[in-house]
Amino acid sequence: MRCSWPLALSLCWTLGWSGVSLPAWSQGVEQQALLAWTDPYVAALERQTDVVITQEPLSATLTRLELAQWLTEFFGYIPNPNQVQEIRDLEPNTPDYWTAQAVLQAGAMRLYEGNEFRPQGDITHLEALAILVRALQLPAPTQADIERWMALYTDAADVPEVGRAFVAMAGEAGLLVNVPDPARLQPNRVLRRAEGAVLLHQALVYRGQLPPLPPPVAQLRPSPARVAETVQPEIFQTRITPEGGSVPAGGTLTIEAQATPNGRATVDIGGVVQGLPMQEVQPGYYRAVYSLGPQDAVFGPDISIQLTLNGVSTRVQRRLPQLALGNVAPPPVESVFPPLAPLPQPAPLTAASNRYPRIEAIRLDPQRDLVEGDILTIAIWGESGGIAQFDLGNLALNQPMREVRPNHYEGTYVVAPTHQANNPTLRIVLTKDGLSQEHREIFPFSIDGSRGTRSTIQPVSAPVATGLPQIFSVTTNSTNLRMGEILKVTMRGDPGGRAAFRIVGVTPEVEMREVAPGLYETQQQLPFNMQPVNNGIIEVILQRGGQKTTQTSPSPITIAP
Numbered sequence: 001m002r003c004s005w006p007l008a009l010s011l012c013w014t015l016g017w018s019g020v021s022l023p024a025w026s027q028g029v030e031q032q033a034l035l036a037w038t039d040p041y042v043a044a045l046e047r048q049t050d051v052v053i054t055q056e057p058l059s060a061t062l063t064r065l066e067l068a069q070w071l072t073e074f075f076g077y078i079p080n081p082n083q084v085q086e087i088r089d090l091e092p093n094t095p096d097y098w099t100a101q102a103v104l105q106a107g108a109m110r111l112y113e114g115n116e117f118r119p120q121g122d123i124t125h126l127e128a129l130a131i132l133v134r135a136l137q138l139p140a141p142t143q144a145d146i147e148r149w150m151a152l153y154t155d156a157a158d159v160p161e162v163g164r165a166f167v168a169m170a171g172e173a174g175l176l177v178n179v180p181d182p183a184r185l186q187p188n189r190v191l192r193r194a195e196g197a198v199l200l201h202q203a204l205v206y207r208g209q210l211p212p213l214p215p216p217v218a219q220l221r222p223s224p225a226r227v228a229e230t231v232q233p234e235i236f237q238t239r240i241t242p243e244g245g246s247v248p249a250g251g252t253l254t255i256e257a258q259a260t261p262n263g264r265a266t267v268d269i270g271g272v273v274q275g276l277p278m279q280e281v282q283p284g285y286y287r288a289v290y291s292l293g294p295q296d297a298v299f300g301p302d303i304s305i306q307l308t309l310n311g312v313s314t315r316v317q318r319r320l321p322q323l324a325l326g327n328v329a330p331p332p333v334e335s336v337f338p339p340l341a342p343l344p345q346p347a348p349l350t351a352a353s354n355r356y357p358r359i360e361a362i363r364l365d366p367q368r369d370l371v372e373g374d375i376l377t378i379a380i381w382g383e384s385g386g387i388a389q390f391d392l393g394n395l396a397l398n399q400p401m402r403e404v405r406p407n408h409y410e411g412t413y414v415v416a417p418t419h420q421a422n423n424p425t426l427r428i429v430l431t432k433d434g435l436s437q438e439h440r441e442i443f444p445f446s447i448d449g450s451r452g453t454r455s456t457i458q459p460v461s462a463p464v465a466t467g468l469p470q471i472f473s474v475t476t477n478s479t480n481l482r483m484g485e486i487l488k489v490t491m492r493g494d495p496g497g498r499a500a501f502r503i504v505g506v507t508p509e510v511e512m513r514e515v516a517p518g519l520y521e522t523q524q525q526l527p528f529n530m531q532p533v534n535n536g537i538i539e540v541i542l543q544r545g546g547q548k549t550t551q552t553s554p555s556p557i558t559i560a561p
Helices: 022-032 036-046 066-073 093-107 125-136 143-150 161-172 195-207
Strands: 235-241 246-247 252-259 264-269 275-280 285-292 296-298 301-309 312-319 323-325 359-365 370-372 377-384 385-393 394-407 408-416 420-422 423-431 435-442 446-454 471-476 481-484 486-493 498-503 509-516 519-525 533-536 538-544 547-552 557-560
Touching: 036 195, 066 093, 066 195, 066 323, 093 509, 125 195, 161 435, 235 312, 235 486, 252 301, 252 481, 264 285, 285 519, 323 486, 359 423, 359 435, 377 385, 377 423, 385 408, 408 519, 471 538, 471 547, 486 498, 486 538
Parallel strands: 246 323, 370 446, 481 557
Antiparallel strands: 235 252, 252 285, 264 275, 264 301, 275 285, 296 323, 301 312, 359 377, 377 408, 385 394, 385 423, 394 408, 420 446, 423 435, 471 486, 486 519, 498 509, 498 538, 509 519, 533 557, 538 547
């Protein structure tokens, strides 16, 4: 007997379970086989985000606390200590308490009777849909929309009246991935962690944070509602990948648009292709991928997207002046700020092999003042086959840059908490065949590592607990990295301490910042000249009240050149 979400949907229903006389290991294998369809979604989440789902069994029940942790991570919920709600089954001022406060204050989740959060309680399919619909802040459907969606499912009678609107909204957002039978919602089934990961993936796709995946089975969609011919379809957002640089023959250009659903979309790529169909991979989400052929060559193309619905069309057009398609010269990227003085011109040399390498242009991203945790990308266009490096005042010295594609070098700098500078000098050196070209400019922004990219929440005043501080979990963004990439380490533990991490035997301690009560984070660029690491150990340190606790990451890390 199970009473579900009395405050979320104000209703209760009964689930009956029959006993199964299978051994535990056999049940685990069977569950794993039944959940195999979720593997692409889980892999995509772990590959493209910081969340690590496979540390725990995917067949385990998804708890309310874990779903709350996912929401705070990806929806950016920050609790306000001045607006706390009473929670009787969580210890105040702990990481789990603040996670619950964040989702409660955001309106995504609700308390049960008696002000209980029930952190280890399970979640039904319908409950999860309602939570994500609230988190996505989807518009309420019309009664006609609700009827169109409910007509698709053979078990629609199992959905209570108050839950029908949530099903319609979830369907519009692409959250209804029903396996093995797309026509069965199974609203009362308890979700496994793998199924919850699928819903999270689809929610992030709807938010534009992840690209969509083809569903393992056809997702049902109602027939388009009759729309008056005078209604003008709209194109809300467009995204083109990449927007700059060079795409060679054989490479791909991806065009995406969020627009009025159920239309017919095409895209023109000026000088390359006309009327390329775009697929509506989710309601209102259109996508086309074009592979460049050997004959395609255009610089700074105009890209035009047209959407047609009931005979009425809308068109938007974008020009990409920094994009080169096919076999054309690299785009003349202009510096984001004028140099103080002309580039030094070396004396002309007669031998072609002794010619100085050229730096054509530079570009910075982002173009604003930088704070702790920001990652500055410095890109230059220059002669191919060289070795490039940069200095940024005395904050970054002799930082290597990689030639990510012919003539295009990139380097990155991460703002540390102790870094501060106003308009430091940016120095770039390109060396080839023993000859170097140097370029200096004044960086037109300030750098202040004392300010963070996320607001720090001060915990509610409470006596500092005695005894050793506790570390609850340690996670990283990846266990297989290359030198020059970004390593992010996250720790959950007792709040109000000093935290740091190190790769045992490889790096010294690196400070971590408490971005919310009990949540410590840092991200660091791995030096290009660091010692390679094979199955290394990441150790985190938490100090508070003169006492120290250490814990290692559950997964070893490998860092290759």
